[in-house]
Amino acid sequence: MKNAFALFVAKIDVRIVLFVLVIALFALAAGAPSATITIGG
């Protein structure tokens, strides 16, 4: 399990991480869902 994780991390390109981050931030900023927790601050 540890070796699989190390292999996974070793093979991740920084551009993959950047692209996933960009898509995540895009989704957060473009979307407007409302949650129960919103009312609680």
Next chain:
Amino acid sequence: MILLWAVIAGFIAGLARAMIGRRAYRAPNVRHFWLVFLAFLPQFFAFNLGATRSSFPDRAIPLVLVSSQTVLLLFTALNIAVPGFWVLGSGLALNFLVILANRGMMPISPEVVGRLLPANTPPGLWAVGERFGLGKDVVLNQGDTVLWFLSDIFVLPLPQAHRWAFSIGDVLIAAGAFWLLWRMGAPQPARQSDREISGTISEMQ
């Protein structure tokens, strides 16, 4: 948070797809990605950062939302040739349209609020015409909402404490994010329309 789950699910599914097919997991080349960070930054202070969101003035929310989503529209237009971006862009455009038509905030009706909140919610926590909590929504009666069908009208049937209200635009954004990340693990012929491929997770042995 619900949209982040689509991103996480798409990433895991796309990566698993690449690994099972013994292919590289590759990201399409996007232009001017810094625009997304620029668009997200004011929203981070207005909606996410605990230290600032509670003191962020409600009257500034429409300006934050509209300017932020305008930048995202520009980013989408610059990258519309990237497969999947038209889905993301469609969701953004629908949300932007209804926000622009309703005081610069996403409308939510009292009926939907009633389905979202527990029955024992103390009165006075929300009011028609006011911002809903510390989010992007404004509570408006259905009859007073322009393009009501594009507003937050759906509620996931989850336990009450974890319910979400969302719009058609949100569904498209979630679907677009999932599809983009899923597609990154596709066989090469399916990606031939990509203008440029860069960034890889090499084939897993």
